[in-house]
Amino acid sequence: MRDAVIVAAVRSPIGKRGGVLSKVHSADLSARVLAALAERASLDPAVVDDVIWGCVSQVGEQTFDIARTSLLSAGWPESVPGTTVDRQCGSSQQAIHFAAAGVIAGHYDVAVAGGVESMSRIPMGSAAGTQSPLGDLYAKRYGNTMPNQGLGAEQIAREWSLDRGRLDAYSERSHHRAAAAVADGAFDSQIAEIETPDGVVRADEGVRPDCSAETLAGLRTPFLEGGVVSAGNSSQISDGAAALLVTTSEVAKKYGWSPLVRIHTAVVVGSEPNIMLTGPIPATAKALTRANLGIGDIGAFEVNEAFASVTLAWQSEYGAPEEALNPLGGAIALGHPLGGSGARIGTTLIHHMKDRGIRYGLQTMCEGGGQANATIFELVE
Incomplete structure (x- = not known):
């Protein structure tokens, strides 16, 4: 039977909004990550059957099938297709x-998966412009107001009894863990240097080693007066890209690649679309059931830190060990470049599993419209 393994995983540094990567076109940022993936894997791009690329705001420079534009910008052969x-x-x-x-189906032997988002150049919400994506039938069911993620995060905090102090303390932890990971060189093997008009970028820009819950407590709560969700306990608006090389064990052997992990289980679920952020809870349950595993079998969890309340609500449901949850920090410290985040999180988790000899790792993230993916990776010895 065919399986699916990942033999290489690379990401860019994550830049802040208006920061070090803001002068790099989204397709060029993707291209540099694709080039780094090919170099590190000794990959001849001509053997790639498809490039599957995530991107949320598909407007302006991120439209026209940015997957295809990116791989051509990387100098890959014109025979290689791409889809977004x-x-x-x-x-x-x-x-x-x-x-x-x-x-696994045999449609591909070699595929590249990843994604990009430049939120500096294409601000969140740009794709809709002045038009609402909600039609009359949707409005009859859920109302004609676009769901607000910040208000969803506030509602989750209320439902799971998460106060401001706990959210800010979690956010402090995210920054401190990310700073420790940087100091320990934990990201060195996964980050590809990105050349910009102002020089070469080698490190994530948003990590604040001196972050404190006391400082965060002074930030306003923009979504709800008297609320608990602030910019400090929410993910950063960011620029970044990541790419993973996916194949089978048999094909990997043919090309001399050593698999890092096997994609053990992959699921997706729908959830309530107005709150929209609770999906990781049922997605995790579905993944564990499909995998016939329990929480105790998983050695590392990456639950996207869209908001601290999302991650803490998930943890309260599953009781995952504190030390295993986002062990290198998450989107609150590192940033959340929307369409690139799933691949960035996967890249970070896979390298962490390899570095620590962790057999199973799980990643999950909430998604606009009320959805969530969950993925379980298994280390290949």
Whole structure:
């Protein structure tokens, strides 16, 4: 039987809005990550059957099938196709699932999955412009107001009894863990240097080693007066890209690649679309059931830190060990480049599993419209 394995995983550094990557066109940012993936895997791009690329705001420079534009910008052969996926924040995690399904089915032998978002250049919400994506039938069911993720995060905090102090303390932890990971060189093997008009970028820009809950407590709560959700306990608006090389064990052997992990289980669920952020809870349950595993079998969890309340609500449901949850920090510290985040999280988790000898790792993330992906990776010894 065919399986799906990942033999290489690379990401760009994550830049802040208006920061070090803001002068790099989205397709060029993707191209540099694709080039780094090929170099590190000794990959001849001509053997790639498809590039499946996540991107949320498909407008302006991120339209015209940015997957195809990116691979051509990387100098890959014109024979290599590409397609662009939108499952909101989970777009590039879904790209991994599509690539895995493709190689298992025999549609592909070699596929690249990943994604990009430059939120500096294409601000969130740009794709809709002045038009609402909600039609009359949707409005009859859910109302004609676009769901607000910040208000969803506030509602989750209320329902799971998460106060401001706990959210800010979690956010402090995210920054401190990310700073420790940087100091320990934990990201060195996964980050590809990105050349910009102002020089070469080698490190994530948003990590604040001196972050404190006391400082965060002074930030306003923009979504709800007297609320608990602030910019400090929410994910950062970011620029970034990531790419993973997906194939089968048999094909990997043919090309001399050593698999890092096997894609053990991949699921997606729908959830309530107005709150829209609770999906990781049922997605995790579905993944564990499909995998015939329990929480105790998983050695590392990456639950996207869209908001601290989302991650803490998930943890309260599953009781995952504190030390195993987002062990290198998450989107609050590192950033959340929407369409690139699923692949970035996967890249970070896979390298962490390899570095620590962790057999099973799980990643999950909430997604606009009320959805969530969950993926279980198994270390290949």
